[in-house]
Amino acid sequence: MIELVAQSELMREAVRLAGRVAVTDANVLVTGESGAGKDALALYIHWRSPRARRPLVKIDCAALPGELLEAELFGYERGAFTGATQAKPGRLEASHKGTLVLDEIAHLTLDAQAKLLRVIERREFERLGGRLTLRIDARLIALTNVDLDGAVRRRDFRPDLFYRLNVVRIHVPPLxxxxxxxxxxxxxxxxxxxxxxxxxxxxxxxxxxxxxxxxxxxxxxxxxxxxxxxxxxxxxxxxxxxxxxxxxxxxxxxxxxxxxKRPTLSEIESEYIVETLAYTKGNKSEAARLLGISRKNLYERLARCGRDEGRRDEG
Ligand SMILES: Nc1ncnc2c1ncn2[C@@H]1O[C@H](COP(=O)(O)OP(=O)(O)O)[C@@H](O)[C@H]1O
Ligand SMILES: [Mg+2]
Structure with missing residues (x-):
């Protein structure tokens, strides 16, 4: 179980939304800057969902290059590529009946995006190199710290996948x-x-x-x-x-x-006068000379800023 700190109204709103969507089967898109708490919120959703006792599986789409990421996500059959000496189920399969968290979703290749769309729309996929179509029931939570709408506009991200993921969007505000x-x-x-x-x-x-x-x-x-x-x-x-x-x-x-807190002119003036007096060790004639004003004027200014010490003469 994870307890999220949410004293602020902004965070309380995010957690409230997370709690509401948790009990449904809807896919969720969580946005927010790095370190803001997207993973924490995804965990929170999983633990509050009917799938809490089922697997929670995470994959970081930015951590692996395209081919390897697909292999990790969808799994592969023996001989699917060089080095695939035996079959291996992917993270998607591991999340069956549970929750799959796709971190940094913007990094998915267009090829993987197409396969993921099929997972959402038809609940099916094949392992790499596999001929068997597998059925899958997983709730997806996608995380992103970049603006996915922008990626869609630049055609780096499929709009149809975006709409499927964006049904519920929760923004985790920066601290x-x-x-x-x-x-x-x-x-x-x-x-x-x-x-x-x-x-x-x-x-x-x-x-x-x-x-x-x-x-x-x-x-x-x-x-x-x-x-x-x-x-x-x-x-x-x-x-x-x-x-x-x-x-x-x-x-x-x-x-x-x-x-x-920008100081006012008169604050700067009195600070400078006090500094100059400290420099002349309290000698007002000398201070007035340095400040380029008459001694009388110096007394007036000192009086104005509440530092009238009387007209003691130090010569
Ligand atoms: N609201 C919160 N309450 C308690 N801990 C939090 C909260 N938000 C973030 N954290 C903690 O801060 C760290 C960074 O959060 P994380 O979810 O990994 O950020 P992100 O995935 O957005 O980069 C984690 O250790 C997480 O548990
Ligand atoms: Mg994270």
Missing amino acids: RERPQDVPELAARFVETYATKHGRRKLNLSRAALAALEDYDYPGNVRELSHVLERAVIMTDGEFIEAKDLPESVTVAGALRKRRE
């Missing part, structure tokens, strides 16, 4: 669009990795959590998970501090904050 999920995800990862690495009590400090909440996660949930596994290993005390996080995380948050 930066749902920062509300960060605290619970973080707490969960800390607990998991503390256990894994034999650390008994370990918590996130407030500053560390604030930094994590400020970050935008180009690598999504997977990146957060890696950051925290590393932090668990780096930390000595009972708390994971901001310094235990990678600089990429802490610096990015600080930079973003600075960009978001």
Whole structure:
């Protein structure tokens, strides 16, 4: 069983949809950036489905070149190609009565797409080099981190297969669009990795959590998970501090904050005046000279920014 973190409304909506479609036999297309949680959502659908006790089989369409992928997916008979010294059932057959997860579906060759379409429409296929037509009952969950509509427009993906897969589409939003999920995800990862690495009590400090909440996660949930596994290993005390996080995380948050909060001109002015006074060790005549204004003017400006220290004269 898999429990998905879904504190944000965006993720809650995705999980709600997943729960609804799980109990049906519909094929599902799950979209989202790498690391966002597509696999996790596919697992969730399988475990909530009537097929939960049947096999869950996964194949990564990007991992193998065309021919090998077809062999892996559809299986082959002895002698189907050089090296096929004995028959082997494919992943599709292994998923009979269960669920087949097709990761990175956009990488399927057009040939494999045609065969998969037949699996969906007629529930049948042959092993490579096989003459026997096999019946198959598998629920398909296709995952993609690229825009499949675009692939269809470029004719890299069959529109008829796309429509068959796209009956229910669930989008897993990137983590930066749902920062509300960060605290619970973080707490969960800390607990998991503390256990894994034999650390008994370990918590996130407030500053560390604030930094994590400020970050935008180009690598999504997977990146957060890696950051925290590393932090668990780096930390000595009972708390994971901001310094235990990678600089990429802490610096990015600080930079973003600075960009978001642009100072006003008068803030810059008073900051510069204070700096100059520090440089002249409080000598106002010298500071006024450096700033290119009269001493009177410097007093006026100091008064305006609430730093009127009275007219003490230092000469
Ligand atoms: N909502 C979530 N709740 C808990 N864990 C999650 C969630 N989303 C993703 N994860 C975890 O983050 C990691 C990356 O997710 P994964 O499903 O592999 O991403 P994707 O398939 O989109 O690349 C996995 O370890 C997964 O279990
Ligand atoms: Mg994945």
